[in-house]
Amino acid sequence: MLPRLYLFSLRSFIGPFILTLVVSIFILILQFFWVYIDDLMGKGIEITIILELLFYVSASLMPLALPLSVLISSLMTFGNFSENNELTALKSSGLSLYKIMKPLTMFVIILAIFTFYFSNYVIPVANLKWHSLIYDIQNTKISSLIKPGVYTKEIDGYAIKVASGSDGRYKDVIIHDHTTPTEIKTIKAEEIRIYKSTNSLYLFLELINGQVFEELDIQNPIFLPDGRVQNKTHVNRPSRLSSFKKATYKINVSGFSLQRTNSDIFKDKYEMLNVFQISDAMDSIAVKEEKMQSAYEQANKRTGTIFNLKNIEQNDDETIKIDTNMRSIQSSEIGALQLSSIRSKLIDQLRRKNTNLKNQINYLSTIMKEETNYWIEFHRKFALSFTLIVLFFIGAPLGSIIRKGGFGAPVVVAAIIFMIYFSIITTGENLVQSYVISPFTGMWMACIIFTPIAIMLTRSAAKDSILFSKENWVKIFRIKAKKDESINT
Secondary structure, three states, X not given: OXXXXXXXXXXXXXXXXXXXHHHHHHHHHHHHHHHHHHHHOOOOOOHHHHHHHHHHHHHHOHHHHHHHHHXXXXXXXXXXXXXXXXXXXXXXXXOOHHHHHHHHHHHHXXXXXXXXXXXXXXXXXXXXXXXXXXXXXXXXXXXXXXXXXXXXXXXXXXXXXXXXXXXXXEEEEEEEEOOOOOEEEEEEEEEEEEEEOOOOOEEEEEEEEEEEEEEEOOOOOOEOOOOOEOOOOXXXXXXXXXXXXXXEEEEEOHHHOOOOOOXXXXXXXXHHOOHHHHHHHHHHHHHHHHHHHHHHHHHHHOOEEEEEOOOOOOOOOOEEEEOOOOOOOOHHHOOHHHHHHHHHHHHHHHHHHHHHHHHHHHHHHHHHHHHHHHHHHHHHHHHHHHHHHHHHHHHHHXXXXXXXXXXXXXXXXXXXXXXXXXXXXXXXXXXHHOOOOOHHHHHOHHHHHHHHHHHHHHHHHHOOOOOOOHHHHHHHHHHHHHHHHHHHO
C-alpha cells in the first residue's frame, strides 16, 4: 500500500509543481522584459541572441520561482487530498499526516539539495552570461542611427538628416559624405528606405528621386620656391552635379552591431561566484584591508620637519619635528615670524592628514560594502534551500486545513504568503546593506520567522485541529473575555 501511496503523492505533487514553476518563470521573464524593453527593442538583435538571453535569465530566476512553486503545489496537492476526502480515508486506515507527507518530504529535501548545487554552480554562470550579454546589447546603437529633424553623426564619416518618417522609411533626406577628406559630397533625396544586411555589418540606403553634389574641399595653397602656387583649388574648385531616380547607398555599420564582450570582466562580481569562490574572495579582501590599514598607520607615524630653529642659541642645527601626536611648541622658544610659519605649515599638514583620513574612510566603506554583498550572496544560497523545506511544511498542512484544491483558494493563499516572504527577505537584505543587522540575520530572517509557523501548522494539521474555524476563534475570545472579567472582579 505504501509504495502506491508514495507514487500517488508524487504524481499529484510533481504535476502542479512543474506547471507553477513554468508559469512563475514566464511571469518573471515578462517582468525582466518590462525592465529592459528599451534596451532590447529596435536594435536588430537576432532571435537566437534573444533566446540565449532568455535561457540564462530563466536560470537566474530560479531563486524566486522555486519557493513559489513549492508553496503553491503543496497547497494544491493537500488541498485536493482534503477536499476529495482522500486525506480522511488515509488517516482512517491508520496513517498519520507525517506518514502521508513522508514521500513528498523526501522529494522536497532532494529538491533543496539540488537547488543548493544549482544556485552554487549554475546560477553564477547564468548571471555571468546574461549580465555580459545585456551589457553588449545596451551598447548596440542601431536604434539611434536615424532620428527625424536632427543630424545623425553616429556613423563615422557621415551626417544624415531626415525630415519625417519611421521604421526605415523617411522623407526629405540629406546625407553629407565625409569619407573622402579632399572631397565634399552631399546627397539629397525625396525618400529613403533603410535595410540591414543579414550579417548586420551594413546598412543599405535606397534613395528615390535625388541629386548628388560633389566638390573638392578647400585646401591650403602650396607655394613653390619661386613664389608660384602649386594648387589653386582654394580659388577654383571643380564640382559635379548629378541626378538619379533610384540609387542604393551602402554604409558599413559593423561597429554598431552586437559585439560579444569577454565575460571574464564580470566574473569577480559577487553574483557570479559560488560559495567557495566567495570564501576565497573574502580572504583576499581581508588581506587587502589589513595591508591598506597597516600602510595608513605607518604613513601617519612618520615625522615631518616643520621648522628649523636657526635663531636659538643652544643649537643652531636643532630641528623641531612633530609626529602624529602633534607635540606642542612653546612660543617662547621661537620668534613671532617663525611661529607664524610653523602655524601655517601645521595647518597644511593637518589638512593633508584630514584628506588622507577621509580617503581612508571612503576606502574602508567601499570594502565594507563589498564584504556585505559577498556575505549576502553566501547566505542566500543556503537560505534558499532551507526555505523550500519550510514553505513545504507551511503549504502542505495549510492545504489540509483549508480543504480547498485546484487553482482557486490555494493560489490566493500562496500569493499572500509569498508576498509576505518576499517582503521579509527584501527588508532583511536592505537592513543588511544599511548595516543595521548582520548578513546572517538578514538573509535567514524569513526562515527564522516562518519556521515556527510551519511547525505550528504541521502539528495542528496532524492533530486535526480546526485552526481557522469560526467556533475555534469564538472559544478563544470567550476564554479571553472570562479572564478579563475575573481580573476586573
